[in-house]
Amino acid sequence: MKMPELKTVEQVSDGWLKKYVLTYDLPDGRELPYEVVSRKALQRYEDEVRDSGTAEPSSDxxxxxxxxxxxxxxxxxxxxxxxxxxxxxxxxxxxxxxxxxxxxxxxxxxxxxxxxxxxxxxxxxxxxxxxxxxxxxxxxxxxxxxxxxxxxxxxxxxxxxxxxxxxxxxxxxxxxxxxxxxxxxxxxxxxxxxxxxxxxxxxxx
Missing domain, CATH: 3.90.79.10 (Nucleoside Triphosphate Pyrophosphohydrolase)
Incomplete structure (x- = not known):
């Protein structure tokens, strides 16, 4: 199955909870912005979200x-x-x-x-x-x-x-x-x- 491809990670708000917008290219050619929240700072969050599951799972x-x-x-x-x-x-x-x-x-x-x-x-x-x-x-x-x-x-x-x-x-x-x-x-x-x-x-x- 062809999966969505992550293009960009943009931080749109800061604080104890941070809001990010992930922009995906869908298999049919459309672009999809997707809103998420995390406690992690931008670089750590982006590193983890781009990791594709190869890192050892850990608990927050x-x-x-x-x-x-x-x-x-x-x-x-x-x-x-x-x-x-x-x-x-x-x-x-x-x-x-x-x-x-x-x-x-x-x-x-x-x-x-x-x-x-x-x-x-x-x-x-x-x-x-x-x-x-x-x-x-x-x-x-x-x-x-x-x-x-x-x-x-x-x-x-x-x-x-x-x-x-x-x-x-x-x-x-x-x-x-x-x-x-x-x-x-x-x-x-x-x-x-x-x-x-x-x-x-x-x-x-």
């Missing part, structure tokens, strides 16, 4: 599917500015340069919820694993990649969220998930929705 952020010893999932309600309301999700956050994915998950947990990964006597996380490759938040709109970390978690202290973050952590028992999904009216992160739906109603059981 982590999302933590935390599970407690008494069979509950750790969720958060967080005020999300684009939605102007509290939204339900798993704890998540941006990964620092070269930061280990599992330790990034632990840092975000402590900051947002006061929970941490369950650790052994040497301080190593137990029952924690990262997804084999990152997934992408919205392939039609941007390039944000996220590693999922599945881990046993426990409360160790108080959260230390930033002053612009408004987050409430709560535990959801496995047996309460179907009722929660039926009754919840807060916007729900797609990653959270998928995990909870599969726990409540395994599609391939």
């Amino acid at each position: 952020a982590v999302c933590v599917v935390g599970h407690t010893a008494d069979d509950a999932f750790l969720l958060i309600r967080e005020f999300r500015y684009p939605m102007n309301r509290m939204c339900v999700a798993f704890p998540a956050g941006l990964r620092e340069a070269d930061e280990d994915v599992v330790e990034c998950a632990a840092r975000e947990l402590r900051e947002e919820t006061g929970y941490d990964l369950v650790r052994d006597e040497n301080g190593r996380p137990v029952n924690a694993r990262a997804s084999l490759q990152p997934g992408y938040s919205s392939l039609g709109m941007g390039d944000e990649s996220i590693a999922m970390v599945f881990a046993e978690v426990e409360r160790v202290g108080e959260p230390r969220a930033e002053s612009t973050e408004f987050i409430e952590a709560f535990e959801l028992k496995r047996e309460d998930i179907p009722r929660f999904l039926a009754e919840n009216r807060d916007p729900l992160s797609i990653r959270c929705q998928l995990v909870l739906e599969m726990v409540a109603n395994p599609p391939f059981a």
Whole structure:
């Protein structure tokens, strides 16, 4: 199959999120401008978008599917500015340069919820694993990649969220998930929705 050919990458706005216009030549001869957003600066974004998938996948952020010893999932309600309301999700956050994915998950947990990964006597996380490759938040709109970390978690202290973050952590028992999904009216992160739906109603059981 003949694919569209990327011709130019133009940055049209700056800020925490940057907007780019990619111009493609389509196989039928037409030209297509396509708008995207990214946190990456122009040179890095252009290098990556022109790479055609040869680089090692890496994650920009982590999302933590935390599970407690008494069979509950750790969720958060967080005020999300684009939605102007509290939204339900798993704890998540941006990964620092070269930061280990599992330790990034632990840092975000402590900051947002006061929970941490369950650790052994040497301080190593137990029952924690990262997804084999990152997934992408919205392939039609941007390039944000996220590693999922599945881990046993426990409360160790108080959260230390930033002053612009408004987050409430709560535990959801496995047996309460179907009722929660039926009754919840807060916007729900797609990653959270998928995990909870599969726990409540395994599609391939």
